[in-house]
Amino acid sequence: MTEQGTTHVIEVTINGRLYSRTVEARQLLVHFLRDTLDLTGTHIGCDTGSCGACSIILNGKLVKSCMMLAPQADGAVIETVEGLANDGELNPLQESFSRNHGLQCGYCTPGMLMAGTYLLRENPNPTEEEIRRGIKGNICRCTGYVNIVRSIMDVAGGHGAEQADGIVGEEQR
Amino acid sequence: MLLKSVNYVRPESVTEALDILSSNEGAAPLAGGQSLTNVLKHRVASVDLLVDISALGELRTITRAGDGSLEVGACVTYDEIDHSPDVRAGHAILARESSHIEDQQIRNRGTIGGNCCLSDPTNNLPPLLVALDATMNIRAVGGTRHVAAEDFFKGYFLTALEPGELLVSITIPPIPVGGGAGYVSLSVATDSKTIVRAAARVRVDGVIEEVRVVLARVASVPIRHHAMEEALRGVAPTAELVRAAAELIGSDVEPIADGHGSSDYRRKMARVVARRAVLAAIEEGGRK
Ligand SMILES: Cc1cc2nc3c(=O)[nH]c(=O)nc-3n(C[C@H](O)[C@H](O)[C@H](O)COP(=O)(O)OP(=O)(O)OC[C@H]3O[C@@H](n4cnc5c(N)ncnc54)[C@H](O)[C@@H]3O)c2cc1C
Ligand code: FES
Ligand code: FES
Numbered sequence: 001m002t003e004q005g006t007t008h009v010i011e012v013t014i015n016g017r018l019y020s021r022t023v024e025a026r027q028l029l030v031h032f033l034r035d036t037l038d039l040t041g042t043h044i045g046c047d048t049g050s051c052g053a054c055s056i057i058l059n060g061k062l063v064k065s066c067m068m069l070a071p072q073a074d075g076a077v078i079e080t081v082e083g084l085a086n087d088g089e090l091n092p093l094q095e096s097f098s099r100n101h102g103l104q105c106g107y108c109t110p111g112m113l114m115a116g117t118y119l120l121r122e123n124p125n126p127t128e129e130e131i132r133r134g135i136k137g138n139i140c141r142c143t144g145y146v147n148i149v150r151s152i153m154d155v156a157g158g159h160g161a162e163q164a165d166g167i168v169g170e171e172q173r
Numbered sequence: 174m175l176l177k178s179v180n181y182v183r184p185e186s187v188t189e190a191l192d193i194l195s196s197n198e199g200a201a202p203l204a205g206g207q208s209l210t211n212v213l214k215h216r217v218a219s220v221d222l223l224v225d226i227s228a229l230g231e232l233r234t235i236t237r238a239g240d241g242s243l244e245v246g247a248c249v250t251y252d253e254i255d256h257s258p259d260v261r262a263g264h265a266i267l268a269r270e271s272s273h274i275e276d277q278q279i280r281n282r283g284t285i286g287g288n289c290c291l292s293d294p295t296n297n298l299p300p301l302l303v304a305l306d307a308t309m310n311i312r313a314v315g316g317t318r319h320v321a322a323e324d325f326f327k328g329y330f331l332t333a334l335e336p337g338e339l340l341v342s343i344t345i346p347p348i349p350v351g352g353g354a355g356y357v358s359l360s361v362a363t364d365s366k367t368i369v370r371a372a373a374r375v376r377v378d379g380v381i382e383e384v385r386v387v388l389a390r391v392a393s394v395p396i397r398h399h400a401m402e403e404a405l406r407g408v409a410p411t412a413e414l415v416r417a418a419a420e421l422i423g424s425d426v427e428p429i430a431d432g433h434g435s436s437d438y439r440r441k442m443a444r445v446v447a448r449r450a451v452l453a454a455i456e457e458g459g460r461k
Contacts, residue, residue: 002183004193004222025181025223028174028210047174048211052278061252061281067210068282071181072203072225115277136364137276 002074010074014039015083023070030054030065032073033080041081041110045139052138055111056080062118064137081110084117092155093117102151104142111138116152125157174214180222187231187312187341193224195314195337202226202339204248204287207279227284232341235259241347243267244310247286247340252277254285264305264345266354266457270297273364286340289325292332292394295366299326300389301356303397304372308344313337326394352376352383353457355450359442361433368433369442371450377458381405386451388443391428398422401447410455419448 002008011020014037021036028047033039033056045053047066054065057079084091090098093116103109112135119126119134126134131149140148181203184190194200199221203209206227212218226232232248237259245254251271254260260268274280274288274297288298289309299322307322311334322343325333334340348354358370369390376383384405389395404418428439 002181002225004180004182006178006180008181024178026176026179026213028176047214049207049279052276055278062278063282064278067207067278069181069206069210069223071183072206072227074183118277133364134277137278 002071008071008074010071012073012076012078014078015080025069025071027070028066029056029068029070029073032070033065033078036070039080039082043107043110045107045111050139051108052111052115052135053108055114055138057114057118062115079114079117081113084113093120093152096154097148097151100147100151100154102143102148108138108140108142112140112148116148119152120156126153128153131156176213177216177219179213179220181225182222183225183228185229187226187229187339190224190226190229191312191314191337191339193222194339197222198336200224202290204290205250205283206287207283208287208291208293226339232286237263243345243347244342245285245345246342247290248284249286251280251283251285251288255280263347264354266356267298267301267305267345270301270356273297275364285343289322289343290332290334290340292326292328292330294329294390294393294395297358297367300370300372300387300395301354302343302345303395304356304374304385304387305345305348305354306374306385307346309333309340310342310344311338312341313339317341323397329393348374349376349383351378351458353454353459355453355455355457357446357449357453359446366433369428369439369446371443371446373447373450373454375405375410375451375454375458377410377455379409380407381410381455382407384451386447388422388426388447391426391439391443396426398426398447400425405451410459412452415448415451415455419444419451422447 006025009022033042043053045051049067056065058076115135115138131152201220203223203225232246234246235257236244251274255268255272288296302322309320309325311318320333354374356372358367360367372387374385384402386398386401387395400421401418408414422444428436430436
């Protein structure tokens with residue numbers, strides 16, 4: 001049992017590194033990441049669970065880190081946007097967002113990348129509709145989503161690239 | 174957002190959770206947290222102690238009994254329900270509806286128990302569970318009791334749960350031979366806030382033998398429409414007769430009005446979704 005208290009010592013593995021910190025029970029996980037650990041790649045858009053900017057992968061599941069308390073993450077393995085690039089080299093999904101103009105201001109991008117990462121793990125060859133459903137919890141105020149969908153489709157296996165071209169055709173019509 | 178200072182505890186068993194809940198007046202169970210976290214942010218309820226039940230193995234199982242009934246633990250998430258072969262085999266409609274709750278992130282955390290215990294009239298699962306004649310299995314320090322889903326939802330954010338009680342699981346009877354279920358929502362956008370919805374379960378054997386029709390968003394809790402059910406019992410399962418029965422939804426329901434629709438609009442749309450839900454249930458029954 002985790003003892004009752006307003007503060008707790010938690011151990012969390014984030015992007016392969018173990019952190020041990022004392023947290024207040026009332027601290028939101030997103031604030032733990034951003035303020036306590038200075039991992040500011042994870043953004044806060046709405047703070048009500050509606051925008052997805054704070055999305056991370058926790059124990060293999062895509063979650064919104066503004067909808068959890070820090071002590072709930074005790075013992076968890078977390079992936080954030082900072083873990084995607086390898087030694088400064090963008091990973092294929094990040095590269096695809098850059099190539100396909102899948103971002104403008106970039107505010108939603110950390111959450112979109114984590115949603116895209118999760119989606120492609122669960123379903124390596126998604127249709128356009130599956131991608132749109134997969135990023136339904138993530139709001140983008142800039143791109144109109146077309147280029148984000150294309151960015152994810154472009155790295156998806158199999159006929160992903162052809163479908164990505166299909167989207168271009170759709171837009172031109 | 175900065176929450177009010179709060180205590181947190183993660184018990185190791187349901188028994189331990191019940192002991193803590195019963196001995197701390199300001200304690201509340203924390204399940205998926207996909208509503209409670211926002212409640213705490215907005216400080217609309219005062220909670221002194223959060224009892225995190227989300228990881229309790231006892232609340233996280235899905236079992237199908239020999240008679241085909243399904244028991245789902247209170248802390249099973251929507252995503253787990255959606256992917257459960259046991260749910261998909263006998264109660265596909267529960268898997269399908271769970272897969273349409275808001276978005277992937279919320280489906281990965283939100284639980285069937287939390288969805289019911291919140292008793293938010295916009296939540297997806299309560300009307301379906303009433304239509305499927307589910308039983309809510311409730312535990313307290315003193316023992317276990319069972320409440321029909323129909324009697325569990327008492328009002329806006331109000332259920333039959335007493336302080337110190339936990340919803341531990343939900344039992345859903347098998348859908349009988351010749352039976353089917355339907356669920357139709359009129360929503361603002363895909364998988365989002367709903368204007369009005371209807372859930373139905375039928376059993377057809379030449380004529381409609383059994384029928385339950387449940388409307389949601391026309392009252393503070395899901396309600397059965399007894400007049401429509403009465404009109405359908407014993408009649409042939411035809412589109413015309415179902416349409417005629419749905420027309421009985423009238424001034425007996427007084428839906429709320431809000432930015433998404435007036436009371437009258439909701440009443441008219443209730444007839445449409447109720448008709449479609451019953452027809453979908455009949456069709457599913459005919460396919461089996
Ligand atoms: C942006 C957003 C959109 C949403 N859209 C939808 C939607 O379209 N449809 C929908 O259905 N839901 C929606 N939800 C709500 C979501 O489904 C929640 O998961 C659900 O309302 C509560 O379930 P939970 O497991 O997260 O419970 P929690 O938030 O942890 O708890 C909710 C309440 O129930 C109590 N409780 C929880 N479990 C138990 C138990 N086993 N016994 C006794 N009491 C218990 C808690 O104390 C609390 O009061 C949305 C949420 C967000 C943030
Ligand atoms: S900041 Fe978490 S969902 Fe918007
Ligand atoms: S790129 Fe600006 S919000 Fe998405």
